[in-house]
Amino acid sequence: MSANSFGQILKITTFGESHGPALGVVIDGCPSGVEFSHDLLTANLERRKPGQSSVTTARQEADQAEVLSGVFENKTLGTPICIIVKNQDADSKAYEAIKSQPRIGHADDTWKLKFGHVDHRGGGRSSGRETLCRVIAGSVAQMICEKLRPEIKVRGYAKQIANFILTPEESENVWHTNIDNFKTRFPSQRENEVVALLEKAKAEGESFGGVIEVKINNITAGLGQPVFHKFKADLGFAMMSLGAVSAFEIGEGFASSQKQGTEFHSHLSGAQYGGIRGGITTGETIDFRVGFKPTSSIKDLAKKGRHDPCIVPRAVPVVEAMTWILIADHLLWTRLDRI
Amino acid sequence: MSANSFGQILKITTFGESHGPALGVVIDGCPSGVEFSHDLLTANLERRKPGQSSVTTARQEADQAEVLSGVFENKTLGTPICIIVKNQDADSKAYEAIKSQPRIGHADDTWKLKFGHVDHRGGGRSSGRETLCRVIAGSVAQMICEKLRPEIKVRGYAKQIANFILTPEESENVWHTNIDNFKTRFPSQRENEVVALLEKAKAEGESFGGVIEVKINNITAGLGQPVFHKFKADLGFAMMSLGAVSAFEIGEGFASSQKQGTEFHSHLSGAQYGGIRGGITTGETIDFRVGFKPTSSIKDLAKKGRHDPCIVPRAVPVVEAMTWILIADHLLWTRLDRI
Amino acid sequence: MSANSFGQILKITTFGESHGPALGVVIDGCPSGVEFSHDLLTANLERRKPGQSSVTTARQEADQAEVLSGVFENKTLGTPICIIVKNQDADSKAYEAIKSQPRIGHADDTWKLKFGHVDHRGGGRSSGRETLCRVIAGSVAQMICEKLRPEIKVRGYAKQIANFILTPEESENVWHTNIDNFKTRFPSQRENEVVALLEKAKAEGESFGGVIEVKINNITAGLGQPVFHKFKADLGFAMMSLGAVSAFEIGEGFASSQKQGTEFHSHLSGAQYGGIRGGITTGETIDFRVGFKPTSSIKDLAKKGRHDPCIVPRAVPVVEAMTWILIADHLLWTRLDRI
């Protein structure tokens, strides 16, 4: 089965446990001739890396990517690309207790119940560390898009952390801001307050949730399939497959459920559709939001310092990566639309 | 490609245009020996059928299902089950105008742009009529579940229509109510007001959105795959693949994004997780919500009477069908979990 | 699962039992804008039809194809194409005996053992009648190829029936011969002897095997994938999936196993490779052979006249159909080779 695969044309298969020897991904279906940018890959991994700031987990990982196949003389070969990252700072001793006592909010018990035999160390494969592989695959997808459609832009940022919510002006401003200048990726003048909140939470074993918003500009029109693989459905699937995510909406989302048709459908096009009609991109800006629960590791577990008080800041590059994978997947898929 | 397939073990492939000769579905992966209930199938199709009440479209379709294969002596054979429904009341003349002028809020133009050649009549394959095939497949899935796990219950209902929202008590009461006794599937004493609103909307070419909530009781623990095919991810994909849907959330959903961890994660289990942890069902009640936009056909288009002023009432059996397909799919999948 | 699907980009899913209401196929992944030729489809079905001559089964079937979806104004829509054929001359009474006594050489007992519940009538889904669906899908594939690469030619014919074997001259002559002018599709002056042999066999409940050879001319170079989906592997899979087939070889096949390298690899290109090197088409003529066992229905079973004394004549259009499907599949697939 393909329990660990994602995508139709550009198909990724991820593997690896949090405290095993390595994690990685095989990317099948990447065309030949794509220039491979190690810099882009490294930069994206840096953005997701643990230990990057005072508001993230203290786990130290170099997260150095090794390209094992599919790339030659800095170009893709059309063969499967395998890229791995070896684990280093895997402090498994801290997890001995889990063997007998499942952690609140985690998958320890459901996993055990399902598979019987589990790697209890650091959550094994249900650790957030698996998102590393998504960032790798997303980077390759981004390289494909940059070759095919360099005008496409993807921008993710924290729309909300705890009770801090971006103002409409701050939200609109994100294309003119370097999101990564903000530790929490909450692009607001109030960010110092958010930082303080998260630092305090980290010290005290508290945690918070939040919402990531993503905008896609200059997207090619005609992406998405009519029935099951609507572009919005693939986006929803991609986002809901992330560990801490509990909600997804596109365009006006839940708010549209309270609108009247004559008000909502005022123009043929419009931001209310989130850039998608009939499951197919219109070419207008796509925007969607992803809701994250508070981090599950709290109190004593969290105080050991190896957990994020809020996962949103580090999840931004992951959400962007999944978005790039889908864009590349559907861009390639359109080659099959017409005879 | 499998643009028109859904499911991993129980794989359905749908086909058919709104005004073509027929619509249908092939269900591959259904085990042999499942008792086939024509009554259940008919009942589910009746619940989705157009023209069923004063608050739905006036299109008249018998929606009579013909089983072409895979069933013999009222039992499944383990071979692919093909079931079709022929179109009858396909009034295509009303759609001549679309050829030159795309309808607001519809997929006419994105579709044309993608495929070049389109069946403009009644939205072709992007018509809501395609959900018929989902209800057929969902019925077969329900038969599988009734054999494997008769205790599982799925209950969908309108949580919100326009600005009417169920009270918490009404929501809790749904297991003791026959939802189908309510024309709008909004199980409330205020339903007469909702009916009046929708009848008026139908007459005036207005439309409304809404929210469907689904609860799953007595679900088997251990369903779902650790990474991409988390149970919540497959649910999100299923729901976002429906035409008018713009939002999905599970458990506390977006509301959880504003909670503190020490408050949210107060117990090992709990309703806040929506019955899923680490992507895997815990055995507790699953609950999720699906947000629908107002129907796209408004004003003159809608006044011709062949459109629903709010799609929520007829979408309830569709949402339930997709849920059954996923439950059956994952129930079968667990057979592969352990050696 | 996809037990009943074939192909990667052009994906077909077949359904139907020999004595059920209908058989059919859903073709997913056919691009929009392909001209649909009902004449080609009908002609191919005629070539496979039972009862077409004195050397085939007496079962009478109109085999009239109904296109249910995916085609509008004689062009494909890019949506799934479903085409069915209803069964008519299903004389099921003759099969009552099988319920208790499995037929020699058939799948009656293996099937029963696997699925428990079976449709014993006429072999159910393991009847050769399922190849009807392959001919339908192959016809659509042929339409795709005619649009993309009209120069490609596929020619199948009986290379051997019983102990009659084409001379090298007769084999070479096949492009200048109308194979269908030969009842047995054995294009030789000795065909009258083969006809006499098969007519006698039909009367006496005897049966024979044979070999079909296929040549592909003007094939596009570059078709096939490097490792698992080598063009020769997909061909081997396609042919070995036919009921009565027990052998497959390409180019010099088994004969090459006895050759010396310095003799065999005398030139960069050459007929010895069968038009494929490294799994990828070179553009040279492809040739392969498919070995068929004698028909399983013999003696009393066969004398009832509803079985073919040798399946090779009717299998020629089926083998060609599978070849077209693969060519179309790989032609479309090459669109994904390079960025």
Added chain:
Amino acid sequence: MSANSFGQILKITTFGESHGPALGVVIDGCPSGVEFSHDLLTANLERRKPGQSSVTTARQEADQAEVLSGVFENKTLGTPICIIVKNQDADSKAYEAIKSQPRIGHADDTWKLKFGHVDHRGGGRSSGRETLCRVIAGSVAQMICEKLRPEIKVRGYAKQIANFILTPEESENVWHTNIDNFKTRFPSQRENEVVALLEKAKAEGESFGGVIEVKINNITAGLGQPVFHKFKADLGFAMMSLGAVSAFEIGEGFASSQKQGTEFHSHLSGAQYGGIRGGITTGETIDFRVGFKPTSSIKDLAKKGRHDPCIVPRAVPVVEAMTWILIADHLLWTRLDRI
């Protein structure tokens, strides 16, 4: 796409170029709880390894397998198993010439034509070195089978090398012989002659083809799917996907094409069917044969000593590996047959 994947339930995805950093495989769909035998894996890799005897290539590779994921405390976790082998003796300089001049009988030119950009060193991904990954995956499959059905035995051996052919007695004797005691895996008293022939060929730049025969004993009945994934079809696909293979037959194979039905179908069961009827295993011994062309590297290319004068001896464990993968795949698949 899944150009580099094989299998339906037990799905393997291979990667790696002959002279790249590493080759490997991801195995998805392996149930949890399978005891992982490093010894079995190592033993199988030793059997395939280059440089193992005087009749194989002189390339020296340790072929040491590193398990990166999916195994913990010597048991499988139910998560994807990634196993890699790093390349060491990659003497790429010898391949500089290929850049401008494609080698006879190789894929250098077809590959270039397809992908444009290629890794010319050692054949890149179309090198026989990719079969390493098949042996790894086959070993895991064998571990699964040993847990589920320890009675199943797979035995491969050279049936023919050049013009040396096993006698029927030698063929029947293979279950009582340690095939690996024969350098060429041709289990005959005449093996010394075969060795001499191949040593001479190696010195002189000559090469030979051959035939591998495989027998499967005590196979579970009921494996295989009715239409496309017949057990024989999957076997044919698996074998034809190997680089040097040009022919495949099962049971009596091509010889059956010359038989009369009343002679061939003399008994309900029987060796003539090769252990498969209707595509489904009967439980009787399965036997099939795989035809190999002479090695493509001849004359000067071969004299450099890094090529096998006949690939059959080293291909035996590869053919066995593919067989194990299919058995495990179909064994797991039968869990889905019945409700």
